[in-house]
Amino acid sequence: MGSKTVDKALTMLRTLPRVSLKNIRDNPGSKMTQKRGRGQHGGDYHGAGNKGSGQRQNYMRLGYETGNRPFYLRFGFEPYYERHHLRRQYPPVSLLQLQTMVDTDRIDISKPIDLTTICNTGLYRIFPDQHQFGINLTDEGADTFQAKVNIEVQWASELVVAAVERAGGVITTAYYDMHSLQCMINPTKFFERGIPIPRRMIPPTDAAEYYADPSKRGYLADPEKVSEERLVLSQKYGYNLPVIEKDPDYEMLTERKDPRQIFFGLNPGWVVNLKDKVILKPLDEELLQYYNS
Amino acid sequence: MLAFKKLSCTLNKYIYTACKRNISFYDSPFLVDHENTKIKFETSTSPEEWKYVERVLPPAVVPTPIPKNNYPSKWKPQGDNLKDRPYFIARTKNHMLPVYLCISQRGIRRITKIKNIQGDIWLLEKQLRDFIQPQDIRPIRSQVNEFAGYIRFHGDYVNAIKYWLMKRNV
Numbered sequence: 001m002g003s004k005t006v007d008k009a010l011t012m013l014r015t016l017p018r019v020s021l022k023n024i025r026d027n028p029g030s031k032m033t034q035k036r037g038r039g040q041h042g043g044d045y046h047g048a049g050n051k052g053s054g055q056r057q058n059y060m061r062l063g064y065e066t067g068n069r070p071f072y073l074r075f076g077f078e079p080y081y082e083r084h085h086l087r088r089q090y091p092p093v094s095l096l097q098l099q100t101m102v103d104t105d106r107i108d109i110s111k112p113i114d115l116t117t118i119c120n121t122g123l124y125r126i127f128p129d130q131h132q133f134g135i136n137l138t139d140e141g142a143d144t145f146q147a148k149v150n151i152e153v154q155w156a157s158e159l160v161v162a163a164v165e166r167a168g169g170v171i172t173t174a175y176y177d178m179h180s181l182q183c184m185i186n187p188t189k190f191f192e193r194g195i196p197i198p199r200r201m202i203p204p205t206d207a208a209e210y211y212a213d214p215s216k217r218g219y220l221a222d223p224e225k226v227s228e229e230r231l232v233l234s235q236k237y238g239y240n241l242p243v244i245e246k247d248p249d250y251e252m253l254t255e256r257k258d259p260r261q262i263f264f265g266l267n268p269g270w271v272v273n274l275k276d277k278v279i280l281k282p283l284d285e286e287l288l289q290y291y292n293s
Numbered sequence: 294m295l296a297f298k299k300l301s302c303t304l305n306k307y308i309y310t311a312c313k314r315n316i317s318f319y320d321s322p323f324l325v326d327h328e329n330t331k332i333k334f335e336t337s338t339s340p341e342e343w344k345y346v347e348r349v350l351p352p353a354v355v356p357t358p359i360p361k362n363n364y365p366s367k368w369k370p371q372g373d374n375l376k377d378r379p380y381f382i383a384r385t386k387n388h389m390l391p392v393y394l395c396i397s398q399r400g401i402r403r404i405t406k407i408k409n410i411q412g413d414i415w416l417l418e419k420q421l422r423d424f425i426q427p428q429d430i431r432p433i434r435s436q437v438n439e440f441a442g443y444i445r446f447h448g449d450y451v452n453a454i455k456y457w458l459m460k461r462n463v
Binding site for chain 1: 324332333334335336337338339342343344345346348349350351352355356357358359361364365366367368387388
């Protein structure tokens with residue numbers, strides 16, 4: 001009986017095909033079939049996790065450190081950067097740079113120097129829309145500064161004032177509002193726009209004190225007091241103050257802008273036509289009153 | 294019905310072209326010449342006043358420096374008799390020495406680059422190296438590119454090299 005079964009099995013084996021790649025398969029139940037989860041990401045927890053405040057979405061308030069004194073209350077309030085985005089910036093030019101510009105004839109010192117002159121060298125740029133309000137003349141090269149200049153900057157330290165005045169020059173600090181600065185940084189472009197030269201605005205209240213201070217050589221200060229301060233500063237720093245009245249360039253050194261004026265010799269309200277080389281001046285009473293006020 | 298559809302379509306088109314939305318800057322009209330303006334004005338062609346306009350206009354080219362007796366800023370113009378020198382360093386268009394500091398790798402790597410070198414660049418490199426070496430304990434690393442005419446020194450030696458070149462007036 002047994003041998004018969006074996007024979008049968010062997011005969012069946014002879015007729016069956018050989019085991020090859022095309023007829024083998026995995027054992028039944030050895031592979032897990034993919035389950036289709038419900039929901040967006042296959043039925044997971046959507047990043048909220050399992051248990052706790054994450055799952056229940058009852059988060060602690062911001063900054064709470066489960067009973068510690070929170071970091072934001074540990075130290076006193078020190079507002080160093082308060083209103084920093086509104087503060088006026090003055091990109092620097094050093095006295096050494098100024099002297100180099102004079103030595104390389106980028107600046108003509110036989111005429112008064114202002115922001116326009118320095119921007120016209122192409123070696124200095126400001127962006128009034130980024131709250132940059134003009135030049136801060138810094139004291140690097142103050143010992144070697146020798147140019148006799150009539151310079152108008154927007155910010156200057158006491159040492160810088162002394163260095164300029166020791167060399168026989170004159171320094172003024174003057175305020176320009178954003179629109180005036182936009183005209184000054186590229187006068188060609190401004191004239192090509194064909195609009196009248198705006199009048200210069202008076203400084204804001206927080207800057208008015210600086211620009212009316214004779215010791216800062218402010219443009220709104222009393223000229224008598226300025227000349228007095230010149231003497232005081234020369235005695236403080238110990239140099240002989242050159243007498244401007246006896247200087248051959250007296251006219252150049254005493255040339256000043258009107259507090260409403262942006263360019264030397266060009267009044268607010270005028271329109272400059274570069275193509276025809278003509279200046280248009282308003283005659284209307286109302287306009288004249290506006291521009292002269 | 295079809296006729297009505299056609300009519301509405303043309304009407305739509307008409308409305309679309311008529312209602313131009315002035316969103317773009319380029320949609321705004323150009324400044325036109327107002328010939329009969331009511332504002333009274335006078336024209337001035339006085340050359341005295343035009344001088345003030347010319348004063349604020351920038352020069353078209355970089356001015357050539359006029360020779361002077363002394364230069365307080367320690368800048369000097371390029372020397373005249375440079376024919377017998379073994380090398381020549383051309384000034385930039387701003388009449389400055391072409392010595393630059395190249396900062397890279399977030400401010401970590403500082404490389405001094407001297408450009409516009411003509412002539413015996415290897416001799417210049419040797420002389421500069423001998424001048425810089427006493428200032429640093431570490432050996433000076435440098436690269437000479439004879440074809441492009443530049444030398445690069447590893448480290449910030451800009452002021453030292455400018456001083457050396459200005460003193461030689463090469």
